[in-house]
Amino acid sequence: MRYSVPLCGLLASLALASDVHELKKDTFKSFVEEHDLVLAEFFAPWCGHCKALAPEYESAATTLKEKDIPLAKVDCTEEQDLCQQYGVEGYPTLKVFRGPDNITPYTGQRKADAIISYMTKQSLPAVSDITKDTIEEFKTADKVVLIAYFAADDKASNETFTAVANGLRDNYLFGATNDAALAKAEGVEQPGLVLYKSFDEGKDVFAEKFEKEAIESFAKVSSVPLVGEVGPETYSGYMAAGIPLAYIFAETPEEREELAKELKPLAQKHKGVINFATIDAKAFGQHAGNLNLEVGKFPAFAIQKTDKNQKFPYDQDKKITEKDIGKFVDDFVAGNVEPSIKSEPIPEKQEGPVTVVVAKNYDELVINNEKDVLLEFYAPWCGHCKALAPKYEELAQLYQSDELSKLVTVAKVDATANDVPDEIQGFPTIKLFPAGKKDSPIDYSGSRTIEDLAQFIKENGSHKVEAAPAEKPELRDEKEDEELPHQAPAASKVSDKADEATESVKSAASEATESAKGVTKDIHDEL
Structure with missing residues (x-):
């Protein structure tokens, strides 16, 4: 029993052990020099987004430790010079280091799975060599994987595929093989390409000419689920997809699953033209208002032209069926549906200089x-x-x-x-x-x-206009000036940036929420 106290202490320390390396100014450079690839988080203990990231970052660090990809963190309240050296202007800031001088921003989502996927891609070459012994494992190495099949002497296809991979390596895993037997087993003629995915039908076969633009378009379309789900981790991707997004609002998982199944044939019909996705109406119901739908009246359906931010809400008094929604979507594609425009009245006259x-x-x-x-x-x-x-x-x-x-x-x-x-x-x-x-x-x-x-x-501006001179302000009382706080320019800049980051709204969903209630919301109601 005499060992019980030390043993408890040991167990407690093990429980608190972290796979995230905490670095300081005197250890940072040597750490990134010792490792080929490092993800570093620059944070502040008071930062709410940093606190939300912490468990995800820790989980990712534990998984990536097995792949010898270390994750590190730097407390910018203690290491201000180090953070300033690497251009940190807001929290959290995540950067990928390949040595102390080769630095790129982390552009993935702040979830464990996304961090693991992103850093795994960064650890691999742009195009991995695939053999009969590695192909099956590689197919399932990530949610979306592209494998090209071309002959060893097909230099043009090799260069084309490598160019695509270099441009999209942050998004997908790329592999290539010149084994004709593997191509035959997949039913692919060389040069050929197959996109493997962990959803829908499991794979898509590229059927167009082996050219860069066509391959990029194929990857962009085929990597999206026929009926996906809009949430904090997917919203920005849908907004950047370049094609309209059809929202299916429903309050329960069962109802979302049922409606997804009902409308899946429409998603297949309009694949590459419109993205379809369900959205949790309980968590993100305020976003319906941003699409000019009545909040609280669910289920509901709307299409958004993401490039022009135009909204096309479906009549909420009608049922959501494949037939009725199908006609609405067909009319939308044909250009026969007018966008719904939310507007304040035009001012009777402009008052003031703005x-x-x-x-x-x-x-x-x-x-x-x-x-x-x-x-x-x-x-x-x-x-x-x-x-x-x-x-x-x-x-x-x-x-x-x-x-x-x-x-x-x-x-x-x-x-x-x-x-x-x-x-x-x-x-x-x-x-x-x-x-x-x-x-x-x-x-x-x-x-x-x-x-x-x-x-x-x-x-x-095109006219290169010089503003008129501003009127000189009245002189302040010296005592009043002395009472004003003086802030160093660098500190002021960091403070402004931090404040701006606090005010930043992730999406139109949180904008609608904030404008409706005027107070800070839980992160679960943000997209």
Whole structure:
């Protein structure tokens, strides 16, 4: 019994042992030099997103340890110089290190499975050599795997496939074999390609000409489930897919499964044209409002054109059946369904220097004119938007002369009350629409000062307009100035970035939630 206390202590220490390496300034460089591949998280203990990531990161570290891929973390509240050295501006920041100088941002999702999948891909060559002894294991090495079959002397196909793999290695595993017997066993003629997946029918065979663009398109379409599920880990992928997304809202897993089965033939019919996905109406029901559906009235169906952010809600008084939804989708594809547009009333007159834009006058004021238009997308509940408002008014005032007002418009739109063409990821978002180049707006990412915003308009606008001089402010009392807090520029920048990250909204779903209630929501209601 005398060993019970030490034994308990040992067991406790083992329970608390972590597979994530905690690094400091004096150990970081040597650690990344000793390992071919390292994923490092730069975090702050107070950061909510860091806390949410922690168990996922730990789980991934335990699994990847077996593959000799270490995961590390750096506490930026203790190692400020180290974090500044690697350009950390928000938390958590994840970076992939191949030595101390070869650094790339981690672009995967913040879930254990996604981290494991991403880092496994990074550890392999762009294209793995496949043999009869490794092919079966490789087919199931990830959710989506592409294997090319071509002859050893087919240099053109080899180069084409390698180019595709180099461009998409973050997304999929790529393998290749010149074993003709393996191609024959798969029923593939050389050069051929098969995409293996852990869902739907299990594999898709490439049937087009072996060219880069065709292969990339094939991978993009075939890697998506016929009827997937929209959630925090898949939302951004659907938004970036470049084709419309059909949402199937339902409150229970059983109902979602039933509706997915009902509409799967439609998903097969329109494969590559429209993505279909269910969505948990209990967890993400507020997102229905963003699609101009009535929140709380489920099940429901809507299509979103992700490139233009147009919404096409299906009549919620009608039942969701293959026949009825099939006609709605066919009409949508044929261009016979008008988008639903949410808009505030057009102001009877513009009051103040900042032009108020709503959905109904968006094209007129932003697109169909020959002005450089600076547009702020804001939310009424957004603290940073409120802080920006007086400075934005002052900025707009600089362009109010008869001459300058013909060339520049400073405007704002409430993106929670109006449908806008862009998918806005956070507030405030500021974009410049230059005259003659309205289809290529420029995002503003600088500091929110009048001087910097005016310089941004001058440098990026088509008219290169110099703002009118600002009126000189009244002099402050010396004592009042002495009482103002003084902050180092570097600290101010990091603080601004941290605040912006806090205000960032992951998706239109959380935007709808926040605008409806005006308070911070649980992460489970975000997409």
